[in-house]
Amino acid sequence: xxxxxxxxxxxxxxxxxxxxxxxxxxxxxxxxxxxxxxxxxxxxxxxxxxxxxxxxxxxxxxxxxxxxxxxxxxxxxxxxxxxxxxxxxxxxxxxxxxxxxxxxxxxxxxxxxxxxxxxxxxxxxxxxxxxxxxxxxxxxxxxxxxxxxxxxxxxxxxxxxxxxxxxxxxxxxxxxxxxxxxxxxxxxxxxxxxxxxxxxxxxxxxxxxxxxxxxxxxxxxxxxxxxxxxxxxxxxxxxxxxxxxxxxxxxxxxxxxxxxxxxxxxxxxxxxxxxxxxxxxxxxxxxxxxxxxxxxxxxxxxxxxxxxxxxxxxxxxxxxxxxxxxxxxxxxxxxxxxxxxxxxxxxxxxxxxxxxxxxxxx
Amino acid sequence: xxxxxxxxxxxxxxxxxxxxxxxxxxxxxxxxxxxxxxxxxxxxxxxxxxxxxxxxxxxxxxxxxxxxxxxxxxxxxxxxxxxxxxxxxxxxxxxxxxxxxxxxxxxxxxxxxxxxxxxxxxxxxxxxxxxxxxxxxxxxxxxxxxxxxxxxxxxxxxxxxxxxxxxxxxxxxxxxxxxxxxxxxxxxxxxxxxxxxxxxxxxxxxxxxxxxxxxxxxxxxxxxxxxxxxxxxxxxxxxxxxxxxxxxxxxxxxxxxxxxxxxxxxxxxxxxxxxxxxxxxxxxxxxxxxxxxxxxxxxxxxxxxxxxxxxxxxxxxxxxxxxxxxxxxxxxxxxxxxxxxxxxxxxxxxxxxxxxxxxxxx
DNA sequence: CATTCTTATGACATCGGTGACATGACATCG
DNA sequence: CGATGTCATGTCACCGATGTCATAAGAATG
Numbered sequence: 001x002x003x004x005x006x007x008x009x010x011x012x013x014x015x016x017x018x019x020x021x022x023x024x025x026x027x028x029x030x031x032x033x034x035x036x037x038x039x040x041x042x043x044x045x046x047x048x049x050x051x052x053x054x055x056x057x058x059x060x061x062x063x064x065x066x067x068x069x070x071x072x073x074x075x076x077x078x079x080x081x082x083x084x085x086x087x088x089x090x091x092x093x094x095x096x097x098x099x100x101x102x103x104x105x106x107x108x109x110x111x112x113x114x115x116x117x118x119x120x121x122x123x124x125x126x127x128x129x130x131x132x133x134x135x136x137x138x139x140x141x142x143x144x145x146x147x148x149x150x151x152x153x154x155x156x157x158x159x160x161x162x163x164x165x166x167x168x169x170x171x172x173x174x175x176x177x178x179x180x181x182x183x184x185x186x187x188x189x190x191x192x193x194x195x196x197x198x199x200x201x202x203x204x205x206x207x208x209x210x211x212x213x214x215x216x217x218x219x220x221x222x223x224x225x226x227x228x229x230x231x232x233x234x235x236x237x238x239x240x241x242x243x244x245x246x247x248x249x250x251x252x253x254x255x256x257x258x259x260x261x262x263x264x265x266x267x268x269x270x271x272x273x274x275x276x277x278x279x280x281x282x283x284x285x286x287x288x289x290x291x292x293x294x295x296x297x298x299x300x301x302x303x304x305x306x307x308x309x310x311x312x313x314x315x316x317x318x319x320x321x322x323x324x325x326x327x328x329x330x331x332x333x334x335x336x337x338x339x340x341x342x343x344x345x346x347x348x349x350x351x352x353x354x355x356x357x358x359x360x361x362x
Numbered sequence: 363x364x365x366x367x368x369x370x371x372x373x374x375x376x377x378x379x380x381x382x383x384x385x386x387x388x389x390x391x392x393x394x395x396x397x398x399x400x401x402x403x404x405x406x407x408x409x410x411x412x413x414x415x416x417x418x419x420x421x422x423x424x425x426x427x428x429x430x431x432x433x434x435x436x437x438x439x440x441x442x443x444x445x446x447x448x449x450x451x452x453x454x455x456x457x458x459x460x461x462x463x464x465x466x467x468x469x470x471x472x473x474x475x476x477x478x479x480x481x482x483x484x485x486x487x488x489x490x491x492x493x494x495x496x497x498x499x500x501x502x503x504x505x506x507x508x509x510x511x512x513x514x515x516x517x518x519x520x521x522x523x524x525x526x527x528x529x530x531x532x533x534x535x536x537x538x539x540x541x542x543x544x545x546x547x548x549x550x551x552x553x554x555x556x557x558x559x560x561x562x563x564x565x566x567x568x569x570x571x572x573x574x575x576x577x578x579x580x581x582x583x584x585x586x587x588x589x590x591x592x593x594x595x596x597x598x599x600x601x602x603x604x605x606x607x608x609x610x611x612x613x614x615x616x617x618x619x620x621x622x623x624x625x626x627x628x629x630x631x632x633x634x635x636x637x638x639x640x641x642x643x644x645x646x647x648x649x650x651x652x653x654x655x656x657x658x659x660x661x662x663x664x665x666x667x668x669x670x671x672x673x674x675x676x677x678x679x680x681x682x683x684x685x686x687x688x689x690x691x692x693x694x695x696x697x698x699x700x701x702x703x704x705x706x707x708x709x710x711x712x713x714x715x716x717x718x719x720x721x722x723x724x
Numbered sequence: 725c726a727t728t729c730t731t732a733t734g735a736c737a738t739c740g741g742t743g744a745c746a747t748g749a750c751a752t753c754g
Numbered sequence: 755c756g757a758t759g760t761c762a763t764g765t766c767a768c769c770g771a772t773g774t775c776a777t778a779a780g781a782a783t784g
Contacts, residue, residue, distance in 0.1 A: 001506075003741085016764065017762085017764080027761055047484055048416070048486060050739085051416055051740030055768075056743095087467060088469050101465075103464070103466075105449060105463075122409055144363070144406060265628065265657070266656060287651075292591070295625050365770055377734090377772090378734060378735080379732085385771095385772080390732070390733085409770085413771045413772085414771055417770085
């Protein structure tokens with residue numbers, strides 16, 4: 001690979017002049033510039049980042065770590081999408097700044113995180129972003145104080161800057177929308193209670209009920225570990241069977257995520273129930289591979305992974321450029337509700353409740 | 363960030379000695395080594411890759427580009443998983459070699475590829491891998507001859523080394539398995555015919571029929587652009603309706619991928635048909651978020667993305683270390699069939715056909 | 725004991741680009 | 755016309771790690 005010296009020789013100028021052409025600092029004569037450009041093209045010159053950053057003491061690299069599993073026993077990446085969308089969001093935010101994003105995937109192995117951080121540091125990254133697969137608490141090895149770190153989709157005990165989905169608000173928005181559509185008996189099939197998101201969403205669900213002055217009914221609330229290989233489906237079947245068997249059964253089931261909703265479709269139908277005519281179904285995530293493809297398409301709220309990534313990127317840039325904002329609380333990000341045909345409007349469009357819904361959510 | 367000189371000063375030795383401790387070349391006295399180790403720990407020293415690679419003229423970095431869309435109009439990443447799994451495979455293959463993988467995501471924009479390649483070259487990557495979202499033909503900008511390039515999940519017109527899924531073989535394996543289970547009328551709902559994989563899979567389907575001496579029936583073969591926002595579902599509904607309406611309807615539907623299968627579940631059930639009792643369904647991909655979560659779980663073949671990535675990594679390493687294998691033909695990778703309850707065994711376990719199936723597939 | 729070998733260490737140049745400073749040729753101004 | 759400013763370009767040192775060669779102190783050898 002050729003160097004500026006090669007280019008300089010070919011163009012008959014000094015290396016410094018080539019550098020000036022490259023960077024557009026200092027003035028360069030028109031003829032000289034042309035000669036240099038020509039020489040660069042002829043040699044297929046690409047400038048070495050190593051040499052450059054050595055001098056500049058700046059790498060222009062952001063390190064991003066993804067794919068680590070949480071504390072849960074299930075190491076399998078089934079979904080994998082959050083990572084991807086968050087990464088894209090990060091990239092979008094950093095694009096304009098001229099930073100290069102280096103991504104390292106742990107392949108689900110926690111023990112790979114320290115060496116990865118080490119590698120990043122050896123590349124003198126200007127900042128680090130850690131992306132978790134799902135909303136969770138994490139514990140990362142310490143990084144040097146002069147390397148800013150942002151957590152995306154997770155948080156830690158020592159108050160590292162974090163960007164998190166606003167699960168509570170999202171669930172509340174969705175349930176409010178269901179209420180606005182006329183639903184009063186709303187079943188809540190939550191995720192495993194150990195999951196951070198599960199608790200928050202449950203709270204959001206209760207928020208919405210309270211706001212509409214609908215009494216809470218614990219028969220309508222359950223948490224299911226539907227993800228478990230075989231028993232998962234059975235547990236879910238049982239929960240649904242129980243919930244639909246009560247005196248005043250729900251007209252809609254709010255599922256912990258879109259995947260659960262997908263399973264619920266199958267279960268309801270195998271019970272001989274039509275979706276959404278007899279039971280409506282709502283999801284969570286707007287995991288589009290599912291929500292848009294399900295038949296009928298799924299009403300759900302969008303977990304704004306892209307935005308989370310973008311915010312994380314922006315925040316990191318701010319930290320790099322020196323704005324002191326170390327001890328800010330986590331940034332919460334919400335997203336839109338996607339209204340699709342898996343949920344019926346219980347009455348003919350109820351203008352009053354619609355209007356109220358919109359007023360309350362401006 | 364501290365340098366070897368800082369460490370050297372603190373340990374009271376020369377920089378070169380520190381370097382020797384770091385790299386384990388040249389001999390170092392026991393006491394000296396200890397002093398240096400101590401100093402490094404005290405300063406939290408991490409060696410600078412930039413300086414190192416400048417000297418060594420080797421970066422130890424592999425550049426990986428993902429997320430570019432093909433020539434199709436639909437820029438939306440719905441699935442996103444192939445990329446991820448292929449990337450993990452690559453990482454696994456390169457892990458042992460000590461290479462660092464730098465990943466850049468195009469965010470679906472083709473015009474970002476050239477600048478990304480440029481960035482990678484400026485980091486003096488030792489090799490490049492381009493990962494496509496789905497099996498397709500691509501055209502990449504030229505890269506310098508001394509930087510090896512491997513294509514994963516795609517190929518180009520100029521014979522760049524490529525690793526591809528063996529769609530034909532995979533589909534054939536699946537259909538053979540269906541035949542072994544007693545199915546004779548097998549519907550084929552393929553992907554859009556423009557897709558490379560669609561043609562290959564159709565050929566594989568015909569291979570399997572031919573091998574079992576089952577006559578081809580074009581009424582059982584169709585290709586559906588099910589991915590299209592609204593009309594997609596309608597097209598699919600219509601195709602299924604038509605296929606099930608013929609004189610001797612299929613007992614199983616082979617879908618173009620697992621997402622289509624998910625939609626087919628919904629459509630069949632909305633037609634009042636039970637899955638799998640009245641119609642069996644098979645997918646393609648083993649997109650686990652879908653295949654394992656669908657109710658009932660989906661029979662499908664596994665598109666071995668992880669293996670594709672691993673092969674790509676291995677091949678790249680071979681090219682870097684100088685094995686000349688430029689003009690080898692693409693490497694095809696197959697994967698296992700996952701037999702789940704979405705397909706019935708038409709007869710009581712037919713030992714003869716099972717035996718034949720296994721013999722033919724050893 | 726002199727010679728050769730080994731071990732432990734350091735001095736210095738080098739990789740490729742760029743910042744600091746210098747220089748020469750004109751142009752501008754009082 | 756001399757002083758000053760601007761433009762175009764060059765010289766040189768430096769970033770941090772490491773390869774090459776040198777050197778000094780002991781150990782092994784004859």
